[in-house]
Amino acid sequence: MFRRVILPFLLSLALLAGVSALFAEKQKTDAQTAGEQTVPTVVIDAGHGGEDGGAVSADGTPEKNINLDIALRLRDLLTADGIPVVMTRTEDILLYDRSVDYQGRKKALDLAARKQIAEETPNCLFVSIHMNSYPDARYDGLQVWYSPNNPASKAVADLIQNTAREVLQPDNDRQVKAAGSSIYLLHHLTVPAVLTECGFLSNPAEAAKLAAPDYRQEVAFTLFLAIREACEEIF
Numbered sequence: 514m515f516r517r518v519i520l521p522f523l524l525s526l527a528l529l530a531g532v533s534a535l536f537a538e539k540q541k542t543d544a545q546t547a548g549e550q551t552v553p554t555v556v557i558d559a560g561h562g563g564e565d566g567g568a569v570s571a572d573g574t575p576e577k578n579i580n581l582d583i584a585l586r587l588r589d590l591l592t593a594d595g596i597p598v599v600m601t602r603t604e605d606i607l608l609y610d611r612s613v614d615y616q617g618r619k620k621a622l623d624l625a626a627r628k629q630i631a632e633e634t635p636n637c638l639f640v641s642i643h644m645n646s647y648p649d650a651r652y653d654g655l656q657v658w659y660s661p662n663n664p665a666s667k668a669v670a671d672l673i674q675n676t677a678r679e680v681l682q683p684d685n686d687r688q689v690k691a692a693g694s695s696i697y698l699l700h701h702l703t704v705p706a707v708l709t710e711c712g713f714l715s716n717p718a719e720a721a722k723l724a725a726p727d728y729r730q731e732v733a734f735t736l737f738l739a740i741r742e743a744c745e746e747i748f
């Protein structure tokens with residue numbers, strides 16, 4: 514009698530313990546998966562492209578080429594570190610739909626397409642890469658702009674600006690700036706979004722630096738360090 518009652522009871526207890534352990538394990542796995550999902554997908558946006566060269570350095574190099582080169586280097590660094598990346602472009606093109614009447618609105622369609630890529634990327638951090646230009650050739654230094662529509666944007670911009678000061682340009686005392694309506698993407702995007710003007714093509718010394726692959730790798734590495742820190746601390 515004792516055996517007939519107790520043994521099944523003990524067996525069901527053991528079974529319950531086993532199920533509980535399995536359930537706990539599953540919960541842990543789910544939490545880990547959820548944790549992984551907080552790492553953002555970095556949408557790297559190489560500014561300009563194709564018909565739109567952007568600013569031009571004294572030796573005639575268009576901004577679009579330097580933007581894309583640094584963007585590809587940044588992609589490789591982030592990917593090697595396990596941070597997911599989406600590129601708005603990997604070629605020398607503007608992103609407008611060739612099947613519509615695009616005359617006179619290539620640039621508007623291009624910006625809308627870039628905005629759409631960011632919006633369609635879940636848990637996105639948008640990082641646009643540009644070069645600066647100014648009539649006065651004296652000005653130099655990396656400058657970060659942030660979207661005012663998401664509080665994480667300024668935090669990411671601060672990390673990039675501060676990292677640039679620490680590892681790339683010790684004398685750079687520029688402060689991050691909130692983007693106004695003149696920077697279409699940052700003005701309209703509601704996801705965390707920053708735009709880095711990596712240097713002034715109008716400054717001959719800085720343009721010469723940016724013409725060197727080693728320096729472009731240093732710029733990409735600076736962005737990588739800041740974005741990796743952002744992934745750990747902000748997202």
Ligand SMILES: [Zn+2]
Pocket residue numbers: 560561567568576643644
């Ligand atoms: Zn630009």
